[in-house]
Amino acid sequence: MSETNSRAVVLVHDRDPALGYRNIGTFIPELQQRGFQLQVHSFDYASASTPPPLGDAAMVVVMGSPDAAYDLNPWVGPETAYLERAIGLDVPILGVCFGGQLLAQILGGTVTKSDWPEYGMTDIESDCPELVGSGPWMQFHGDTFVAPDSATVIARNDAGQQAFTAGPHLGVQFHPEIDVDTFDSWAHAWARDGVEHDRQxxxxxxxxxxxxERDARARCSALLDAWIGRQSR
Structure with a gap:
C-alpha cells in the first residue's frame, strides 16, 4: 500500500458532523502522519451526499456507533452495500467496535447482544501480538461479534472474540483510537440524546x-503500523 497522497475513507456514525469527526480520535493524526488524506463520510447524517469513491482508496476505516449492526436503521443497508463493494475491490477495511461487528456480519459472521458488556480498559489475549497486542484496550459495547469460519480470530477474552483478520481486513471489538477528547465526544452525544450511563x-x-492516554496512543500507532504494513507484503 502506497502511503504518499493515499486516501483513507473513514465512516463515522453521529448525526452531528463535528462529533462524528471527533470520534475518529487518534486515527486522525496517526493516519495523516503516515501520508493519508482522510475523507470522512456518514451514511446516517450525510445520507444525501455521495460516499467517496472506492476504486483508488487505500483503506476504509469504520468507526463505532451507538446503534447495532443488526438494527434496521435505514442507513445500515447502504453502508453494508458500500463495504461489500470495498471487499469486492480488495480495499482493506479496519472495523472498530460497531465497525468490527458490521464487518463480521457482512463476511458471514454474527452480531448479538453480549452476555458480558465491556466498559473501560479491558485485558485481551492475542495470538498475533505483532498486529494486536495483548493487554488493556478501551471497550465500550453491549453487543459482540462472532467472526465467520473464513476469518482468523486473533484475540479474545472471557467476554468473547476481540479481533479477527480476513484477507486484508481487520475487525476489532475495542477502540484503539481512544483519547480523552474522543471519550468526551461520546459523553456529549449521551447528554444530547438522553442516554444514561453510570456516572461513577x-x-x-x-x-x-x-x-x-500516551500509552493508548502508542498502542494505536503500533496497531496501524502493523496493519498497514501487512497490505504492502
Missing part, C-alpha cells in the same frame, strides 16, 4: 484515559 463508571474511565 464514566468518571473512572475518563480518569484512566487521562492517566494512560
Amino acid at each position: 463508571l464514566v468518571a473512572a474511565i475518563r480518569e484512566d484515559l487521562e492517566a494512560g
